[in-house]
Amino acid sequence: MKFFITSSTGIPNIPEFVGTVEVDELLLGYCDSNTKMDVKHDIAKSFFIKYPERLEWYKQRCFHVFPNFFKSFTNDLMDLFNQSGGVHVLQRLNGCEWDDETGEVKGFVKFGYDGEDLLEFNPNTFTWIPLRPEAVTAKQIWDADKVMREYYKTAVTQNYPEQLKKYVDYGRSVLLRTELPSVSLLQKTPSSPVSCLATGFYPHRASLVWRKDGEELHEEVDHGEILPNHDGTFQMSVDLNLSSVTPEDWTRYDCVFQLSGVNEEIITKVEKDRIRTNWGKSEMTVLVTAALVVPALILIGAAGFIVYK
Structure with a gap:
């Protein structure tokens, strides 16, 4: 299961906040800060019918909580990198992988800023890993934030795995099928x-x-x-x-x-x-065309001869 969030500033004609959720590469839902929300797949529809409070939870975060949260994050990073304005993009990829045979679960959270990897959450130590030199200062600030640390610790160890298992349960006929190509x-x-x-x-x-x-x-x-x-x-x-x-x-x-x-x-x-092959088709087209044109010319010639007589 993957959540992908993009928050941007200074880009006209696109929403400042866009969020999606995927399970096994299937797009289940989409939302943006223009108050647009779209449940994309029957798996998600049946899930939200069973858990309507979960749909309301998504709406609150998509339209209110996350846009403000990520805008504040972007402003903090701009201050940290001494940026005064312009176009900036903050992205987060988070979720988990679940092996239903071994029971192993791997949660992940990764941030990117202005097109480059920034920080990654270590699910074992519950600390942040800087992915470029400029992110070391941000790591120290985020590591010291106990509320953020507890939030992501609970997310990768409990919330994400529970939610993924529920999606798989409701979408078993789709997600657990096999189709040969x-x-x-x-x-x-x-x-x-x-x-x-x-x-x-x-x-x-x-x-x-x-x-x-x-x-x-x-x-x-x-x-x-x-x-x-x-x-x-x-x-x-x-x-x-x-x-x-x-x-x-x-x-x-x-x-x-x-x-x-x-x-x-x-x-x-x-x-x-x-x-x-494309070239094989072209050669075949020439042969077929020739096969049709030659008899046609013979017929036209014969008709002309008869008219002449």
């Missing part, structure tokens, strides 16, 4: 890398690698990020440069997809007729 081999031009694309999988904990003769490859390989699809599933791709490999040896390579919690691998072997 469709895997395709793509190539833009004959000299381009071969891209292995896996799309439509869930959850996002997955791996996609290239292998040669059963051994995982690391050279000539370019891994892409895991990206969300519009339907709540995910996609990822990994490219392999085969420009120095003869076509006869292509079959020694395969793309392997592995989804967390699923024992079976999806193995896609590199074969010429399995690669979808």
Whole structure:
């Protein structure tokens, strides 16, 4: 579960405060200081029907508490860094990870300021870790704040884990499902890398690698990020440069997809007729067009001859 908050000053036409909550990369809710609140997913809707006081808690913090709290934080940091004005952005990423097999819970809180990491909360010592030299002074101030320390200590050890477990309980059919992807081999031009694309999988904990003769490859390989699809599933791709490999040896390579919690691998072997290409389509279009145009010209010629006669 991740809460992501952005507080800004000096930027026109956008809310000064924006907050979101995600569970397993699914956006459950959004709010901003323009009094806009949007419950995004059925998991959150059923959760708030059961716990309407929790929805009211979110509203109070989104529209009143957090905007003032983060604005005050920003002013303190501006004073600390001797900044008089201009555009400034304070961000916080917080939440927890829960392994439901081992029971292990890891809470986290991290602040960023003006595009750089600032401070991170240590969930073991309940003190702040400076992430850049200028943050050492801020660490000393925040460590001395007993109220803030107790707030985040309770959050990472109790509040976040309890809330995540409730979300999982209400969204069990969605969050605990597994969906295997469709895997395709793509190539833009004959000299381009071969891209292995896996799309439509869930959850996002997955791996996609290239292998040669059963051994995982690391050279000539370019891994892409895991990206969300519009339907709540995910996609990822990994490219392999085969420009120095003869076509006869292509079959020694395969793309392997592995989804967390699923024992079976999806193995896609590199074969010429399995690669979808843009340039192949263009050539096919020319052939089809020629196949249609030639008979048409013959028919037109024949019709012209008959009319002439």
